Amino acid sequence: MHRNWLSLFLIALMGSAHAQDRPNVVVMLADNVGYGDIGAYGAGEIRGMPTPNIDQLASEGLRFTQFLVEPGCTPSRAALQTGRYSPRAGLGSIIVGGTPNTLQASEVTLGELFKSQGYATSYVGKWHLGASEQSWPTRQGYDQFRVGVIETTDGTLYRDSMQRTGLPEALIAASEPGIWESEANGNLKKIRPYTLDYRRQVEGDIATVAVDYIGQQAKAKEPFFLFVGWTNTHYPSLVSPEFVGKSRSGPYGDAIMELDHRTGQVLDAIKTAGIEDNTIVLWISDNGASPTEGPAESRGGFNGPFRGEVGDALEGSLRVPGMIKWPGKIAPRASNSMVSIHDFFPTLAKIIGADIPKDRPIDGVDQSDFFTGKQANSKRDSLITFIGDEIVAVRWRQFRIYPKQFVSSAGNPSMAGGAGYRAELAGYPSIFNIEQDPREEVNTTAVNGWVIAPYLKLIGEYLRSLEQYPNPKAVKLTEFNR
Numbered sequence: 001m002h003r004n005w006l007s008l009f010l011i012a013l014m015g016s017a018h019a020q021d022r023p024n025v026v027v028m029l030a031d032n033v034g035y036g037d038i039g040a041y042g043a044g045e046i047r048g049m050p051t052p053n054i055d056q057l058a059s060e061g062l063r064f065t066q067f068l069v070e071p072g073c074t075p076s077r078a079a080l081q082t083g084r085y086s087p088r089a090g091l092g093s094i095i096v097g098g099t100p101n102t103l104q105a106s107e108v109t110l111g112e113l114f115k116s117q118g119y120a121t122s123y124v125g126k127w128h129l130g131a132s133e134q135s136w137p138t139r140q141g142y143d144q145f146r147v148g149v150i151e152t153t154d155g156t157l158y159r160d161s162m163q164r165t166g167l168p169e170a171l172i173a174a175s176e177p178g179i180w181e182s183e184a185n186g187n188l189k190k191i192r193p194y195t196l197d198y199r200r201q202v203e204g205d206i207a208t209v210a211v212d213y214i215g216q217q218a219k220a221k222e223p224f225f226l227f228v229g230w231t232n233t234h235y236p237s238l239v240s241p242e243f244v245g246k247s248r249s250g251p252y253g254d255a256i257m258e259l260d261h262r263t264g265q266v267l268d269a270i271k272t273a274g275i276e277d278n279t280i281v282l283w284i285s286d287n288g289a290s291p292t293e294g295p296a297e298s299r300g301g302f303n304g305p306f307r308g309e310v311g312d313a314l315e316g317s318l319r320v321p322g323m324i325k326w327p328g329k330i331a332p333r334a335s336n337s338m339v340s341i342h343d344f345f346p347t348l349a350k351i352i353g354a355d356i357p358k359d360r361p362i363d364g365v366d367q368s369d370f371f372t373g374k375q376a377n378s379k380r381d382s383l384i385t386f387i388g389d390e391i392v393a394v395r396w397r398q399f400r401i402y403p404k405q406f407v408s409s410a411g412n413p414s415m416a417g418g419a420g421y422r423a424e425l426a427g428y429p430s431i432f433n434i435e436q437d438p439r440e441e442v443n444t445t446a447v448n449g450w451v452i453a454p455y456l457k458l459i460g461e462y463l464r465s466l467e468q469y470p471n472p473k474a475v476k477l478t479e480f481n482r
Helices: 002-021 052-060 073-082 110-116 153-164 169-175 196-217 250-272 341-352 449-468
Strands: 024-030 062-064 120-126 144-149 178-182 188-193 224-229 279-285 322-325 333-335 382-387 390-396 399-402 404-407 421-424 430-433
Touching: 024 073, 024 250, 024 341, 052 250, 052 279, 052 322, 073 110, 073 341, 110 120, 110 224, 110 341, 120 196, 144 196, 153 169, 153 196, 196 224, 196 250, 250 279, 279 341, 382 449, 390 449, 399 404, 399 449, 430 449
Parallel strands: 024 224, 024 279, 062 333, 120 144, 120 224
Antiparallel strands: 062 322, 144 178, 178 188, 279 322, 382 390, 390 399, 399 430, 404 421
């Protein structure tokens, strides 16, 4: 009997030690923040909108200078949650309210990865992966969904234009985005409309809930995974009263400064709870800024030296701020090795001991050895970019290759991003050397035609994967019966 009790005690002790070895993980995902919007990337005081909290996080962790995402909110979020190119989940385009694309129940998410390893899981803030029940965070591995923005912030602008159109109030109310909270059984309840007035309050509420969760879970036995989906700096740039006029760069700068402050609140909560040394913090943006899109008064985003903006597949749309901190495990430094948003799924799985699915393609690569310094460089040197299910760009080493070239629209002002055009050339792709020509102004196909071979190889490998694992049908708003 004594031996039995001793055995049980040793098992419990080993289990407790294992729980302590597994890090807590906090992911913070900013919305439409460009490469040139953060102090650590050359902005800050120079642009009249300092970001001391995010800058400090960057200095204490691994700061990526070649971090690549997908060209919009929904595609990047799908890639982050599943480790797969967004068309594999049928989410290669940005979800607009009323369209049918949604995250499928068959996908395996970060929430489910962490849940499989005994983590408490919580999602706070913007989701934007579909409104059907199968795609709710609480049906995708998260214990709770708080201050939930299921759609996107530009929906706060719809009421005014719908009223001016003379639509009935019932239709307007049904179309207006909401703020959602999960109940004990995982069902979601709409607790308020997401209005222009609440737009000013939502970021503070997201931070408050995140801070409270960290304080509570720091006392628990099991580790936790917290996903914070910020809404800044997506237009409209409306901020809490204490941040109005805070920057020298107008409403967009105010939104950047509020985002930095809210980030600091979460970081302070981790320190106050005494769990900083055993907590991984990942801070990234979902896509580039939108310098020419949205209301004029909300513009001001900057994608640094790169051309492009959210909605297209140019470098400025896809290359964004990103950093990861894990004290004692990830040495503070900056790296220009290529990392993509898809890579965090297999990397975090490796760190927490979770198995990744083997019944589907996983496009992310495990970067844990690179992050922790066991190898000098990233395992990635390429990335394919899609709009819908169409291949629209390939990045290979320092080259960006386009089957059709992205160009700004006609009109005054000329528009880029999702409002721009694509032009097919005379049978050849466009090739730009990003290191030599970050603005992508000189097509080098005539002198770098040899790059077409690796370009076709990468595309061929992807297309062959579809033979065994075909993509679901993409939602297309400009093509029908195809």
